[in-house]
Amino acid sequence: MLDNFFLRKRLKLSLLIVLILAITYGAILIAEYDIIKGFTSIPEAFVWGVQNFYPDANAFSRLPNILNKLIETVLISVASASTAAILAFLFAILGSHTTRINGFFASISRLFATLFRNIDVAVWSMILLFSFGQSALTGYFALFFVSFGFLTRAFTETIDEVSNDSVEALRATGASYISTITNAVVPSSAPQLISWLLFMIETNIRSATLVGILTGTGIGFLFDLYYKSLDYHSASLVVIMVVIAILALEALSNFIRRVIL
Amino acid sequence: MTKLLELQGVSKTYGKNTVALSEINFSVNEGEFVSVIGPSGAGKSTLLRCINRMIDSTSGEINFDGQAVQKLNKKALRQFRTKIGMIFQHYNLVDRLTVFENVLHGRLGYKSTLAGAFGFYTDEEKRQALELLSILGLESQVYKRCDQLSGGQKQRVGIARALVQKPKLLLCDEPIASLDPNASKVIMDYLQTICKSMGITVMVNLHQVDVALKYSDRVIGISKGEVVYQGDPRFMKEEEIHHIYGSEAGELIFNLSEESHYVG
Numbered sequence: 001m002l003d004n005f006f007l008r009k010r011l012k013l014s015l016l017i018v019l020i021l022a023i024t025y026g027a028i029l030i031a032e033y034d035i036i037k038g039f040t041s042i043p044e045a046f047v048w049g050v051q052n053f054y055p056d057a058n059a060f061s062r063l064p065n066i067l068n069k070l071i072e073t074v075l076i077s078v079a080s081a082s083t084a085a086i087l088a089f090l091f092a093i094l095g096s097h098t099t100r101i102n103g104f105f106a107s108i109s110r111l112f113a114t115l116f117r118n119i120d121v122a123v124w125s126m127i128l129l130f131s132f133g134q135s136a137l138t139g140y141f142a143l144f145f146v147s148f149g150f151l152t153r154a155f156t157e158t159i160d161e162v163s164n165d166s167v168e169a170l171r172a173t174g175a176s177y178i179s180t181i182t183n184a185v186v187p188s189s190a191p192q193l194i195s196w197l198l199f200m201i202e203t204n205i206r207s208a209t210l211v212g213i214l215t216g217t218g219i220g221f222l223f224d225l226y227y228k229s230l231d232y233h234s235a236s237l238v239v240i241m242v243v244i245a246i247l248a249l250e251a252l253s254n255f256i257r258r259v260i261l
Numbered sequence: 262m263t264k265l266l267e268l269q270g271v272s273k274t275y276g277k278n279t280v281a282l283s284e285i286n287f288s289v290n291e292g293e294f295v296s297v298i299g300p301s302g303a304g305k306s307t308l309l310r311c312i313n314r315m316i317d318s319t320s321g322e323i324n325f326d327g328q329a330v331q332k333l334n335k336k337a338l339r340q341f342r343t344k345i346g347m348i349f350q351h352y353n354l355v356d357r358l359t360v361f362e363n364v365l366h367g368r369l370g371y372k373s374t375l376a377g378a379f380g381f382y383t384d385e386e387k388r389q390a391l392e393l394l395s396i397l398g399l400e401s402q403v404y405k406r407c408d409q410l411s412g413g414q415k416q417r418v419g420i421a422r423a424l425v426q427k428p429k430l431l432l433c434d435e436p437i438a439s440l441d442p443n444a445s446k447v448i449m450d451y452l453q454t455i456c457k458s459m460g461i462t463v464m465v466n467l468h469q470v471d472v473a474l475k476y477s478d479r480v481i482g483i484s485k486g487e488v489v490y491q492g493d494p495r496f497m498k499e500e501e502i503h504h505i506y507g508s509e510a511g512e513l514i515f516n517l518s519e520e521s522h523y524v525g
Contacts, residue, residue, distance in 0.1 A: 169353035169419075172315055173426055174342035174370025179377030183366055187357050 055237035062234050066222060070241055072136070073218040074249070077204035080140050084147035085155075085197045088113075091148075092155030098164045099185055101177075109152065116149025121207045125214040134216040142211050143204045150203075154196045155189075162188045191260045198253035205249060209242055262290040264324075265430060265462050266312065271321030273307055273486075281307045282486045285321065291429075294456045295464045296473035296494075299483035300506050305466040308483065309432045312464075313345045314338060326429060343370035346423025346461075350435035352415040356408040360399060360418050363407055364390040367425035386425070393421045397451065413444030420451060424461075431455065433465040437472070445469075449476055470502055470513070 028035065093099045095109030124142035132138040166184040175183065212220020219242060226235040267288040273281040282304045289295050297305050310316040312323060314330060323330040326344065333341055346367070354363045368386050369377045382390075394403055397417040407415060416436060423431055433452065437445035453476055456463040467473045473480055474494040482490030482505035490501050506513060 163355075165349070165351055165353040166355045168315065169347065169349060169422070170366055170369060172313055172342060172345075172347040173367050173422070174339040175366070176339065176369070176372075176374045176377055178374050179369045179372065182378045183369060183380060184355050187355050191357070 052232040053236040054233065055240065056233040059231075059233040059237040062226075063237065066219070066234075066238055066241055069219045069222050070245055073208045073212060073220070074205060074245060076136060076140050076218065077143060077208050078201055080143035081147045081151075081197060081200040081204050084144050085151050085193070085200070088148050088151035088155050089193070091152045092159055093181060093185070095152065095156045096159040098160055098167050099181060109156070113149050113152035113156070116145045117153060118149070119145070121146045121211060122214060125211045129215060136215075136217045138215040139208065139211045139217050142215070143207060146207070147200050147204060151196060151200055155193055158189050158192045158196065159185055162192065194260060195257050198256060202246065202249055202253060205242075205246055262292075264288045265291045265293075265326060266464075267322075267324045268312075269322045269324075271308075271311060271318050271323060273304075273311060273316065273318045280486050282311065282318070285486075285488055287481055287488060287491060289430075289462060289464060291462055292456065292460050293462055294453065294476060294478045295462075295481060296477035296479075297464065297466045297481045297483060298468075298470055298473050298505060299489075301468075303483045304486040305483055306434055309347075309434050309464070309466055312430075312432060313342055313347060315347075339370055343426050344429045346426050346428035346431045348416070348419050348423055348431065348433040348436050350438045352412075352419045354407045354415055354418055354422075357406060359404050359406055360394065360410070361387075361390060361403050363418050364394060364421045364425055367422040370426065390421070390425050393424050397421050411444070412440050413447055416440065416444070416448050417451065420448070420455070424455065424459075428461060430462045430464065433463065435466050435468060438468055445472070452476070 027033075091109045091112060094101060094105040095113065097106075100106040100109075121142050124145050125138060128138045128141050132141065163185045166188060167180055170180045170184045208218060209220045209223065212218035212222075213224045214220070216224075219238060223235055223238040226232075226238065268285050271285040272283050275281060285308065297308065299305055307316055311318040312325070312330070314333070318331065325341070328337075328341060330341065355366070362380070365380070365382050365386060368382060368390075372381075391400075391403065394400055397420060399414065399417055399421070402410060402414060407418060410418065419436075431452070436452070437448050440448060449472060452463055452465065455461050465473075465477075474497060477494055480490065480492060480494045480497060481488060482501070484505050484507060490497075490505055492501075503509060503513070
């Protein structure tokens with residue numbers, strides 16, 4: 001009986017591994033992917049990168065232009081995340097079990113959050129391209145929608161987690177709904193909400209590069225331009241600047257987190 | 262003695278079949294110290310929360326201070342809740358705020374939405390809060406954040422928050438269940454003082470039978486959502502305690518004969 005139990009567990013595990021291998025092999029067959037060629041091309045790609053993908057003097061002459069676009073991209077990321085956070089907070093209040101007004105608004109809130117979160121930022125960009133054309137506004141809205149969906153979900157869970165007990169206590173004193181939100185929910189959850197907002201800004205800067213390629217704005221557009229005109233040296237400088245910006249922002253937000261948490 | 266609180270045939274069911282409370286009848290007089298004891302899941306917490314309508318009872322009547330509690334509309338319910346202070350097992354403070362702010366939360370029920378939302382408190386309210394904190398021995402902790410306090414101190418902040426409401430009744434839900442014996446004694450002594458010297462009626466859910474017997478004027482025993490015992494703790498017999506907990510003699514940690522010896 002006892003031996004059987006472990007035997008069955010081991011059988012299940014082996015079956016699962018066989019299944020995963022079969023799916024992988026099937027996918028390789030369908031996609032006509034050559035594993036050996038795939039791995040052997042890695043050193044080749046690396047050699048190409050070393051030979052071509054580094055900034056030269058000419059690339060550095062484009063630095064002011066790159067910085068200009070980089071700042072634009074960072075600002076759009078911050079703006080989209082912050083404005084989305086305000087809307088997301090209102091939806092999170094309605095969606096949280098602790099603070100919801102009724103089940104109807106709660107389901108609407110959760111539905112919105114799921115919908116906006118699960119459509120990828122690239123898909124949003126392409127949908128919005130039809131409405132706004134190739135402008136910074138397209139990028140802003142694409143990032144805004146995804147941030148809104150994600151932050152609503154994150155905020156809802158944070159509020160549920162941190163403020164349940166104190167909300168009960170304040171309701172018991174006869175405090176009004178709004179007073180309960182401002183006196184219990186906001187102070188208990190604020191640091192974590194800000195932490196989520198910082199995380200969203202970082203994520204947005206990463207996505208913004210991709211969105212820029214699609215919408216023809218910001219730093220992504222510059223990368224696309226240099227890359228397609230075979231100016232790999234300038235394109236590499238764009239990548240380096242993006243990486244530096246992301247690292248700097250992460251350091252800054254880690255510092256802010258340390259102070260507030 | 263005047264009746265402050267009266268429950269008649271109060272029941273609470275969840276869904277169709279889950280009965281939390283069934284046909285609860287009892288009354289509490291002004292200035293009385295009442296303990297509610299019973300096994301976990303017997304419905305003690307639900308009972309307490311039905312009184313201030315944090316949970317709505319399914320049927321029966323609750324009268325508090327001449328008001329029919331179940332019929333109150335939203336605004337009247339807020340006013341009614343200001344007259345009842347509540348104390349919780351996990352203190353339910355806003356940990357990131359100071360002791361002072363947490364105590365002043367007790368005044369929110371008296372405020373308009375706007376004044377409450379921005380936390381505008383009058384000088385008189387602040388003075389009362391400070392006075393209560395010094396009575397509870399927390400004058401040196403006023404500006405400390407609550408997450409820096411010990412359990413016993415947190416519970417005293419909880420008591421101050423309830424008292425600043427100027428309540429007629431204190432509902433205490435397992436106030437000492439998370440505290441060590443020393444802090445438990447301090448808290449129970451404060452509750453007793455509040456009852457005897459401030460004339461505030463106290464109703465407390467307890468797990469510790471010995472504590473219930475020592476402090477209360479009356480004990481209410483609850484089992485499976487029903488009141489199975491009511492009476493003066495001085496005349497309570499061991500069989501009655503075993504009846505409440507559904508146990509046999511000798512099965513409980515608590516032992517009445519030793520206990521009375523140690524109290525006496």
